[in-house]
Amino acid sequence: MFEDLPIAKDDPILSLGIAYKADPRDNKIDLGIGVYRNEHGQTPVMQAVTAAQNRLLAQQTTQAYIGLAGNAEYNQAMLDLLLTGNAAYSRSIAMQTPGASGALRLLADLIASAKPNATVWLSNPSYVNHQPIMQAAGLKVAFYTYFNPASKQVDEEAMLEQIAKLGPNDVLLLHGCCHNPTGAELSFTAWQSITELALKNGFLPFVDLAYQGFGQGLEEDIKGLSHLANRVPELLLASSNSKSFGLYRERSGVAIVVGETLQQATNARGKLFELARRSYTMPPNWGASIVAEILNSSELRAQWENELNQMGLRMRSLRKNLADEFNLQSNSERFSYFTQHQGMFSLTGFSHQHTEQLREQHAIYIVGGGRINIAGLAQQQIPRLVEACLAVGV
Numbered sequence: 208m209f210e211d212l213p214i215a216k217d218d219p220i221l222s223l224g225i226a227y228k229a230d231p232r233d234n235k236i237d238l239g240i241g242v243y244r245n246e247h248g249q250t251p252v253m254q255a256v257t258a259a260q261n262r263l264l265a266q267q268t269t270q271a272y273i274g275l276a277g278n279a280e281y282n283q284a285m286l287d288l289l290l291t292g293n294a295a296y297s298r299s300i301a302m303q304t305p306g307a308s309g310a311l312r313l314l315a316d317l318i319a320s321a322k323p324n325a326t327v328w329l330s331n332p333s334y335v336n337h338q339p340i341m342q343a344a345g346l347k348v349a350f351y352t353y354f355n356p357a358s359k360q361v362d363e364e365a366m367l368e369q370i371a372k373l374g375p376n377d378v379l380l381l382h383g384c385c386h387n388p389t390g391a392e393l394s395f396t397a398w399q400s401i402t403e404l405a406l407k408n409g410f411l412p413f414v415d416l417a418y419q420g421f422g423q424g425l426e427e428d429i430k431g432l433s434h435l436a437n438r439v440p441e442l443l444l445a446s447s448n449s450k451s452f453g454l455y456r457e458r459s460g461v462a463i464v465v466g467e468t469l470q471q472a473t474n475a476r477g478k479l480f481e482l483a484r485r486s487y488t489m490p491p492n493w494g495a496s497i498v499a500e501i502l503n504s505s506e507l508r509a510q511w512e513n514e515l516n517q518m519g520l521r522m523r524s525l526r527k528n529l530a531d532e533f534n535l536q537s538n539s540e541r542f543s544y545f546t547q548h549q550g551m552f553s554l555t556g557f558s559h560q561h562t563e564q565l566r567e568q569h570a571i572y573i574v575g576g577g578r579i580n581i582a583g584l585a586q587q588q589i590p591r592l593v594e595a596c597l598a599v600g601v
Protein backbone atom coordinates (compact mmCIF):
# COMPACT_ATOMS: atom_id res chain seq x y z
CA MET A 208 0.00 0.00 0.00
CA PHE A 209 2.74 2.47 0.82
CA GLU A 210 5.20 1.56 -1.92
CA ASP A 211 4.37 4.60 -4.07
CA LEU A 212 4.53 7.14 -1.28
CA PRO A 213 7.14 9.76 -2.11
CA ILE A 214 9.84 10.37 0.49
CA ALA A 215 8.42 13.00 2.82
CA LYS A 216 10.15 16.37 2.93
CA ASP A 217 11.68 17.29 6.27
CA ASP A 218 10.15 20.23 8.13
CA PRO A 219 12.85 22.93 8.01
CA ILE A 220 12.46 23.88 11.68
CA LEU A 221 11.80 20.53 13.33
CA SER A 222 14.51 18.69 11.37
CA LEU A 223 17.06 21.27 12.48
CA GLY A 224 16.25 20.43 16.12
CA ILE A 225 16.91 16.74 15.41
CA ALA A 226 20.25 17.54 13.76
CA TYR A 227 21.16 19.74 16.74
CA LYS A 228 20.39 16.97 19.24
CA ALA A 229 22.53 14.53 17.29
CA ASP A 230 25.51 16.93 17.16
CA PRO A 231 28.14 15.72 19.68
CA ARG A 232 30.03 19.05 19.91
CA ASP A 233 29.68 20.55 23.38
CA ASN A 234 29.93 24.16 22.25
CA LYS A 235 26.88 23.87 19.96
CA ILE A 236 24.32 26.69 19.92
CA ASP A 237 20.66 26.11 18.99
CA LEU A 238 19.02 29.19 17.49
CA GLY A 239 16.47 27.18 15.51
CA ILE A 240 13.02 26.35 16.83
CA GLY A 241 11.17 29.14 18.64
CA VAL A 242 11.56 28.30 22.30
CA TYR A 243 12.57 30.66 25.05
CA ARG A 244 15.64 29.67 27.08
CA ASN A 245 17.14 31.17 30.19
CA GLU A 246 20.80 31.96 30.72
CA HIS A 247 21.45 28.29 31.56
CA GLY A 248 19.96 27.12 28.27
CA GLN A 249 16.81 25.78 29.90
CA THR A 250 13.20 26.37 28.93
CA PRO A 251 11.87 26.73 32.45
CA VAL A 252 8.42 25.88 33.74
CA MET A 253 7.01 29.23 34.86
CA GLN A 254 6.40 29.44 38.61
CA ALA A 255 2.80 30.49 38.01
CA VAL A 256 2.37 27.33 35.94
CA THR A 257 3.82 25.10 38.67
CA ALA A 258 1.55 26.72 41.26
CA ALA A 259 -1.50 26.30 39.01
CA GLN A 260 -0.64 22.64 38.35
CA ASN A 261 -0.38 21.96 42.08
CA ARG A 262 -3.76 23.55 42.68
CA LEU A 263 -5.35 21.64 39.82
CA LEU A 264 -3.96 18.30 40.92
CA ALA A 265 -5.27 18.85 44.43
CA GLN A 266 -8.74 19.71 43.09
CA GLN A 267 -9.00 17.13 40.33
CA THR A 268 -12.03 14.86 40.66
CA THR A 269 -12.45 13.44 37.16
CA GLN A 270 -10.81 12.74 33.84
CA ALA A 271 -14.13 12.46 32.00
CA TYR A 272 -14.51 13.92 28.50
CA ILE A 273 -14.74 17.69 28.37
CA GLY A 274 -16.70 18.34 25.16
CA LEU A 275 -16.00 19.54 21.64
CA ALA A 276 -15.29 23.15 22.64
CA GLY A 277 -12.65 22.04 25.14
CA ASN A 278 -12.31 23.74 28.50
CA ALA A 279 -15.13 26.30 28.89
CA GLU A 280 -13.35 28.34 31.57
CA TYR A 281 -10.31 28.55 29.36
CA ASN A 282 -12.34 29.68 26.36
CA GLN A 283 -13.91 32.44 28.44
CA ALA A 284 -10.55 33.43 29.95
CA MET A 285 -8.98 33.68 26.47
CA LEU A 286 -11.84 35.85 25.21
CA ASP A 287 -11.39 38.05 28.29
CA LEU A 288 -7.63 38.23 27.80
CA LEU A 289 -7.84 39.13 24.12
CA LEU A 290 -11.06 41.04 23.65
CA THR A 291 -12.20 42.61 26.94
CA GLY A 292 -13.55 46.10 26.29
CA ASN A 293 -13.59 45.48 22.56
CA ALA A 294 -16.67 46.03 20.38
CA ALA A 295 -16.10 42.51 19.03
CA TYR A 296 -16.39 40.88 22.46
CA SER A 297 -20.16 40.36 22.43
CA ARG A 298 -20.06 38.91 18.89
CA SER A 299 -17.28 36.40 19.53
CA ILE A 300 -16.95 32.73 20.27
CA ALA A 301 -13.80 30.90 21.41
CA MET A 302 -12.97 27.26 20.97
CA GLN A 303 -9.97 25.54 22.51
CA THR A 304 -7.70 23.88 19.96
CA PRO A 305 -4.55 21.73 20.00
CA GLY A 306 -2.06 24.62 19.77
CA ALA A 307 -2.39 27.58 17.45
CA SER A 308 -1.54 25.25 14.56
CA GLY A 309 -4.76 23.41 15.38
CA ALA A 310 -6.61 26.74 15.44
CA LEU A 311 -5.10 27.78 12.11
CA ARG A 312 -6.15 24.51 10.50
CA LEU A 313 -9.64 24.55 11.97
CA LEU A 314 -10.19 28.16 10.91
CA ALA A 315 -8.79 27.39 7.46
CA ASP A 316 -11.30 24.52 7.19
CA LEU A 317 -14.02 26.94 8.30
CA ILE A 318 -13.06 29.38 5.52
CA ALA A 319 -13.01 26.51 3.03
CA SER A 320 -16.51 25.49 4.14
CA ALA A 321 -17.91 29.02 3.94
CA LYS A 322 -16.02 30.24 0.86
CA PRO A 323 -14.18 27.46 -0.98
CA ASN A 324 -12.75 29.84 -3.58
CA ALA A 325 -11.19 32.21 -1.09
CA THR A 326 -7.52 33.15 -1.38
CA VAL A 327 -5.51 33.46 1.80
CA TRP A 328 -2.83 36.14 1.62
CA LEU A 329 0.33 35.48 3.60
CA SER A 330 3.16 37.85 4.35
CA ASN A 331 6.34 37.28 2.36
CA PRO A 332 7.93 35.59 4.21
CA SER A 333 5.64 34.02 6.79
CA TYR A 334 5.68 31.26 9.39
CA VAL A 335 6.77 28.13 7.50
CA ASN A 336 3.63 26.24 8.43
CA HIS A 337 1.11 28.85 7.23
CA GLN A 338 1.18 27.87 3.58
CA PRO A 339 0.97 24.07 4.15
CA ILE A 340 -1.90 24.49 6.61
CA MET A 341 -3.93 26.74 4.30
CA GLN A 342 -3.28 24.53 1.30
CA ALA A 343 -4.12 21.37 3.23
CA ALA A 344 -7.54 22.95 3.83
CA GLY A 345 -7.88 23.32 0.05
CA LEU A 346 -7.43 27.08 0.04
CA LYS A 347 -5.52 29.12 -2.50
CA VAL A 348 -2.52 30.95 -1.13
CA ALA A 349 -0.90 34.18 -2.33
CA PHE A 350 1.73 36.44 -0.82
CA TYR A 351 1.81 40.13 -0.02
CA THR A 352 5.01 42.12 0.24
CA TYR A 353 6.12 42.44 3.84
CA PHE A 354 9.82 42.42 4.59
CA ASN A 355 12.37 44.65 2.94
CA PRO A 356 15.60 42.63 3.12
CA ALA A 357 17.74 45.74 2.71
CA SER A 358 16.23 47.82 5.51
CA LYS A 359 15.20 44.72 7.52
CA GLN A 360 11.92 46.53 8.20
CA VAL A 361 8.37 46.13 6.91
CA ASP A 362 7.82 47.72 3.52
CA GLU A 363 4.48 49.14 4.60
CA GLU A 364 3.92 51.22 1.51
CA ALA A 365 4.20 48.25 -0.86
CA MET A 366 2.24 46.08 1.53
CA LEU A 367 -0.68 48.48 1.79
CA GLU A 368 -0.71 49.06 -1.94
CA GLN A 369 -1.25 45.33 -2.45
CA ILE A 370 -3.75 44.93 0.36
CA ALA A 371 -5.79 47.77 -1.14
CA LYS A 372 -6.55 45.43 -4.05
CA LEU A 373 -8.03 42.64 -1.90
CA GLY A 374 -11.79 42.10 -1.90
CA PRO A 375 -14.56 39.96 -0.39
CA ASN A 376 -13.04 36.75 -1.76
CA ASP A 377 -9.77 37.34 0.07
CA VAL A 378 -8.52 36.53 3.54
CA LEU A 379 -5.61 38.54 4.92
CA LEU A 380 -3.47 36.60 7.38
CA LEU A 381 -1.58 38.91 9.74
CA HIS A 382 0.80 38.19 12.58
CA GLY A 383 -0.61 39.72 15.78
CA CYS A 384 2.83 40.72 17.02
CA CYS A 385 6.48 39.63 16.94
CA HIS A 386 6.43 38.56 13.30
CA ASN A 387 7.75 35.07 12.56
CA PRO A 388 10.32 34.79 10.96
CA THR A 389 11.35 38.42 10.50
CA GLY A 390 10.85 40.16 13.87
CA ALA A 391 9.85 43.26 11.88
CA GLU A 392 6.66 44.79 13.27
CA LEU A 393 3.79 46.56 11.63
CA SER A 394 3.35 50.12 12.87
CA PHE A 395 0.09 51.05 14.53
CA THR A 396 -0.69 53.33 11.59
CA ALA A 397 -0.39 50.36 9.26
CA TRP A 398 -2.91 48.45 11.41
CA GLN A 399 -5.20 51.46 11.15
CA SER A 400 -4.86 51.56 7.36
CA ILE A 401 -5.49 47.81 7.09
CA THR A 402 -8.62 48.25 9.20
CA GLU A 403 -9.94 50.98 6.89
CA LEU A 404 -9.19 48.84 3.83
CA ALA A 405 -10.98 45.82 5.32
CA LEU A 406 -14.01 48.00 6.02
CA LYS A 407 -13.97 49.51 2.54
CA ASN A 408 -13.16 46.43 0.46
CA GLY A 409 -14.60 43.61 2.54
CA PHE A 410 -11.69 41.17 2.87
CA LEU A 411 -11.58 39.02 5.98
CA PRO A 412 -8.76 39.65 8.48
CA PHE A 413 -7.29 36.52 10.07
CA VAL A 414 -4.76 37.09 12.85
CA ASP A 415 -2.23 34.58 14.15
CA LEU A 416 -1.11 35.57 17.63
CA ALA A 417 1.61 33.36 19.06
CA TYR A 418 3.92 35.70 20.98
CA GLN A 419 1.77 38.02 23.07
CA GLY A 420 3.93 39.57 25.78
CA PHE A 421 7.22 38.87 24.00
CA GLY A 422 7.36 42.27 22.29
CA GLN A 423 6.42 45.38 24.25
CA GLY A 424 4.03 43.86 26.79
CA LEU A 425 0.68 42.10 27.01
CA GLU A 426 -1.52 45.04 26.03
CA GLU A 427 0.89 46.85 23.79
CA ASP A 428 1.44 43.71 21.71
CA ILE A 429 -2.24 43.49 20.78
CA LYS A 430 -2.81 47.22 20.24
CA GLY A 431 -3.06 46.80 16.46
CA LEU A 432 -5.20 43.67 16.73
CA SER A 433 -7.53 45.40 19.23
CA HIS A 434 -7.99 48.35 16.91
CA LEU A 435 -8.81 46.02 14.02
CA ALA A 436 -11.21 43.87 16.07
CA ASN A 437 -12.97 46.99 17.35
CA ARG A 438 -13.89 48.12 13.87
CA VAL A 439 -14.29 45.22 11.46
CA PRO A 440 -17.50 43.19 11.24
CA GLU A 441 -15.78 39.80 11.06
CA LEU A 442 -12.42 38.50 12.17
CA LEU A 443 -10.66 35.19 12.74
CA LEU A 444 -8.05 34.81 15.44
CA ALA A 445 -5.74 31.89 16.21
CA SER A 446 -3.83 32.22 19.44
CA SER A 447 -1.28 30.10 21.26
CA ASN A 448 -0.12 29.84 24.86
CA SER A 449 2.98 27.82 24.00
CA LYS A 450 5.26 30.81 24.26
CA SER A 451 3.58 33.22 26.65
CA PHE A 452 2.89 30.54 29.28
CA GLY A 453 5.88 28.34 28.35
CA LEU A 454 3.41 25.51 27.70
CA TYR A 455 4.99 24.30 24.49
CA ARG A 456 4.19 20.63 24.88
CA GLU A 457 0.67 21.08 26.24
CA ARG A 458 -0.71 22.38 22.93
CA SER A 459 -3.13 24.90 24.33
CA GLY A 460 -4.40 27.14 21.59
CA VAL A 461 -7.67 28.85 20.80
CA ALA A 462 -9.69 29.65 17.70
CA ILE A 463 -11.79 32.81 18.00
CA VAL A 464 -14.45 33.82 15.51
CA VAL A 465 -15.87 37.33 15.55
CA GLY A 466 -19.13 37.34 13.61
CA GLU A 467 -21.24 40.20 12.32
CA THR A 468 -23.72 39.01 14.93
CA LEU A 469 -23.37 36.61 17.84
CA GLN A 470 -25.73 34.28 15.97
CA GLN A 471 -23.34 34.11 13.02
CA ALA A 472 -20.37 33.46 15.31
CA THR A 473 -22.36 30.73 17.05
CA ASN A 474 -23.17 29.14 13.68
CA ALA A 475 -19.48 29.19 12.87
CA ARG A 476 -18.79 27.46 16.18
CA GLY A 477 -21.21 24.69 15.20
CA LYS A 478 -19.18 24.20 12.04
CA LEU A 479 -15.94 24.18 14.05
CA PHE A 480 -17.41 21.48 16.30
CA GLU A 481 -18.19 19.38 13.24
CA LEU A 482 -14.68 19.92 11.86
CA ALA A 483 -13.05 19.01 15.16
CA ARG A 484 -15.25 15.95 15.63
CA ARG A 485 -14.23 14.44 12.33
CA SER A 486 -10.57 15.14 13.01
CA TYR A 487 -9.38 14.90 16.64
CA THR A 488 -12.75 15.23 18.46
CA MET A 489 -11.58 17.16 21.54
CA PRO A 490 -8.45 19.04 22.51
CA PRO A 491 -6.30 17.96 25.48
CA ASN A 492 -7.37 19.64 28.71
CA TRP A 493 -4.33 20.00 30.93
CA GLY A 494 -2.61 23.01 29.37
CA ALA A 495 -5.88 24.87 28.97
CA SER A 496 -6.85 24.23 32.58
CA ILE A 497 -3.49 25.65 33.71
CA VAL A 498 -4.05 28.81 31.67
CA ALA A 499 -7.60 29.18 33.00
CA GLU A 500 -6.38 28.69 36.58
CA ILE A 501 -3.76 31.40 36.15
CA LEU A 502 -5.96 33.92 34.36
CA ASN A 503 -8.78 33.47 36.86
CA SER A 504 -6.64 33.93 39.96
CA SER A 505 -5.44 37.47 40.67
CA GLU A 506 -2.43 36.13 42.56
CA LEU A 507 -1.30 33.69 39.84
CA ARG A 508 -2.06 36.16 37.11
CA ALA A 509 0.17 38.80 38.71
CA GLN A 510 2.93 36.22 39.09
CA TRP A 511 2.57 35.12 35.45
CA GLU A 512 2.61 38.71 34.16
CA ASN A 513 5.71 39.39 36.17
CA GLU A 514 7.49 36.32 34.77
CA LEU A 515 6.40 37.16 31.26
CA ASN A 516 7.75 40.69 31.67
CA GLN A 517 11.07 39.26 32.83
CA MET A 518 11.26 37.13 29.68
CA GLY A 519 10.49 40.18 27.55
CA LEU A 520 13.21 42.17 29.31
CA ARG A 521 15.71 39.40 28.78
CA MET A 522 14.94 39.19 25.06
CA ARG A 523 15.34 42.94 24.68
CA SER A 524 18.62 42.88 26.55
CA LEU A 525 19.89 39.99 24.36
CA ARG A 526 18.92 42.00 21.30
CA LYS A 527 20.83 45.05 22.50
CA ASN A 528 23.93 43.08 23.43
CA LEU A 529 23.87 41.16 20.17
CA ALA A 530 23.61 44.36 18.11
CA ASP A 531 26.35 46.03 20.18
CA GLU A 532 28.69 43.07 19.81
CA PHE A 533 28.05 42.77 16.06
CA ASN A 534 28.56 46.47 15.56
CA LEU A 535 31.74 46.40 17.64
CA GLN A 536 33.30 43.37 15.96
CA SER A 537 32.25 44.43 12.45
CA ASN A 538 33.08 48.06 13.10
CA SER A 539 29.79 49.05 11.48
CA GLU A 540 26.19 49.87 12.30
CA ARG A 541 24.73 47.31 9.93
CA PHE A 542 23.47 44.99 12.65
CA SER A 543 21.48 47.60 14.58
CA TYR A 544 18.29 46.05 13.24
CA PHE A 545 18.43 43.44 16.01
CA THR A 546 17.27 46.11 18.45
CA GLN A 547 14.48 47.29 16.15
CA HIS A 548 12.94 43.83 15.77
CA GLN A 549 10.59 42.38 18.35
CA GLY A 550 9.92 39.02 19.92
CA MET A 551 11.97 35.87 19.54
CA PHE A 552 13.08 36.11 15.95
CA SER A 553 15.15 38.23 13.61
CA LEU A 554 15.55 37.51 9.94
CA THR A 555 19.19 38.19 9.21
CA GLY A 556 19.28 37.48 5.50
CA PHE A 557 22.27 35.15 6.02
CA SER A 558 22.54 33.01 2.89
CA HIS A 559 22.10 29.25 2.68
CA GLN A 560 25.87 28.93 2.44
CA HIS A 561 26.35 31.04 5.57
CA THR A 562 23.92 28.96 7.62
CA GLU A 563 25.49 25.73 6.37
CA GLN A 564 28.96 26.94 7.27
CA LEU A 565 27.81 28.12 10.66
CA ARG A 566 26.43 24.68 11.34
CA GLU A 567 29.29 22.65 9.94
CA GLN A 568 32.22 24.73 11.08
CA HIS A 569 30.89 26.36 14.27
CA ALA A 570 28.04 24.13 15.55
CA ILE A 571 25.64 27.07 15.33
CA TYR A 572 22.13 26.13 14.21
CA ILE A 573 20.04 28.74 12.38
CA VAL A 574 16.92 28.08 10.30
CA GLY A 575 17.45 28.27 6.52
CA GLY A 576 16.65 31.77 5.31
CA GLY A 577 18.65 33.13 8.21
CA ARG A 578 16.08 33.26 11.03
CA ILE A 579 17.76 33.54 14.43
CA ASN A 580 15.89 32.67 17.60
CA ILE A 581 17.31 35.40 19.83
CA ALA A 582 15.42 33.97 22.81
CA GLY A 583 17.44 30.75 22.54
CA LEU A 584 20.73 32.55 23.15
CA ALA A 585 22.72 32.95 26.36
CA GLN A 586 24.49 36.28 26.96
CA GLN A 587 27.83 34.52 27.27
CA GLN A 588 27.41 32.91 23.83
CA ILE A 589 27.11 36.26 22.05
CA PRO A 590 30.82 36.98 21.41
CA ARG A 591 31.39 33.50 19.92
CA LEU A 592 28.25 33.71 17.80
CA VAL A 593 29.26 37.08 16.39
CA GLU A 594 32.82 35.97 15.75
CA ALA A 595 31.57 32.86 13.90
CA CYS A 596 29.07 34.85 11.81
CA LEU A 597 31.72 37.34 10.75
CA ALA A 598 34.19 34.51 10.09
CA VAL A 599 31.82 32.92 7.56
CA GLY A 600 31.47 36.32 5.92
CA VAL A 601 27.98 37.61 6.73
Ligand code: LMR
Pocket residue numbers: 220239240241242334336387
Ligand atom coordinates in the same frame (compact mmCIF):
# COMPACT_ATOMS: atom_id res chain seq x y z
C1 LMR B 1 8.74 28.23 15.30
O1 LMR B 1 8.42 28.91 14.32
O2 LMR B 1 9.91 27.92 15.55
C2 LMR B 1 7.68 27.77 16.24
O3 LMR B 1 6.49 28.42 16.00
C3 LMR B 1 7.53 26.31 16.31
C4 LMR B 1 6.82 25.70 15.17
O4 LMR B 1 5.73 25.17 15.36
O5 LMR B 1 7.34 25.71 14.06
